[in-house]
Amino acid sequence: MTRSLSFALAALVISHASATGAQAPEETREPGEPLTAILQTEVPEPALADFGAALQRVLRAELRSLEVVDIAGTPALGLEDIRLMVGCLSDTPECFEAFAAQLEVEALLLPSLARAGDAYVVSLVFFDGAEVHEVTRQASEEQVEENLVGGLGGMLRELFGLPPEEAAGPVVTDLDAGGATGTVTGTASTSTSRGADGEAPPRRESERAWVPGVVTLAAGAAVLGAGLGVGLAAQASEDDWLATSPGTREEVQEALGLRDEAQRRATTANTLFVVGGLTLATGAALLFLLRGDDDETRATLAPAVGPRGLGLQLRGSL
Structure with missing residues (x-):
């Protein structure tokens, strides 16, 4: 069941990208959009790991289409590792504030996936820098694709206090991956442009980002x-x-x-x-820092001072 769900989620990611592909990324952060890190989906069972990873990809695509936060990427460490590193093990606003400070972001989005008997439970926890908000949904195995996967957009709208989205008709995708067949039915999302006179904002020329490096x-x-x-x-x-x-x-x-x-x-x-x-090292650093406008990764270049010399330190999250 878990493997077939992973294939279903992969197909939904493709259908969602085609439905929202006309929307261009923003050149700069909009006022009021907090810099947000999406933590790895917390799954208590190893068998749900692939399902959780696919669920997170759908979640990221849905969140990007809402344009309510500036996505900073997904840290390489999981929630438990961050808790141990910070030394705060509870789910209080104080601990979340410490997590955000450690990750150098303003807000956190923590998805989780669990199984309760024959049902799957998805929770989304959002820390906005001051308060913790949570939305939870559960569905049986037969309703996972419709109520959980296809309902992530609705969960995010409820989490951020947005009005429900008007139905734009179902998106049906036939699956044929790795020998697994099936059909995923989701809801096509309608995105609104922020450009003047209904024009889409200019697309960032990410293909030129590698030129300086x-x-x-x-x-x-x-x-x-x-x-x-x-x-x-x-x-x-x-x-x-x-x-x-x-x-x-x-x-x-x-x-x-x-x-x-x-x-x-x-x-x-x-x-x-x-x-x-030194010039080669600088070029490699520029390629790393300016390799595109993908919000999956974020890197910074900072001086490193040691007991025997000086250098440059690259920091980033995957």
Whole structure:
């Protein structure tokens, strides 16, 4: 049953994306949209792990379509790990506030999935920075797809105090994945644009986000190449100096000139190697930080001070 539900959820994600694909992401955060982390779906049984992961993907898509929060992504740690790390094990506003501070967000959304006998129970807990709100639904195995999966949008609307969505007709998707067949019936969501005169807001040009990183990497590679060339020239000058056997004063002066030239070139090569390496590291950091507008991940670059040096630290959540 759990495997077939996972296939059903995967199909619903595809149908939901097609229903809301015309909506473009926002360029900036709207006023009043709290930066929110969606924690991993809490499941007490390992057998429900795939179901919970698929449920979270549907939840994220529904939440994005409502445009009520700025999604910060899903932390790599689960709720229990965060509780242990913070040292707060209760579900009080004070603990949730500590969790949010640890994750550097303003709000938290905590989905959970459990099984009670023959029924499945889905709970959504939202901490808005001050208060905790919760909505719970349960359904039998026969009604999971309609009441829980297809009803996530309604649960989110109730959680955020939004009016019920008008029905836009069913979305029926035939399943044929991994040998499992079936049909998922959901409700197509109708999204409203925030642009003026009914026009959709401009789409962020995420395909150009990688340009600064690639240009910086290319510059670093060019500097390293130049350093390699100068290093080879320095080695050649040193070989010429070692091969000389001066017998006159002029030949001695010429040999000393070759040695000085080899030293200058070696110093230049070392400098180019250091600059090229730093430039390559900067390019890699830019690719990591500017790799797109996907809210699944969020990364920050911060200085790192150690007892023996300085560096840069990349932090992010998956």
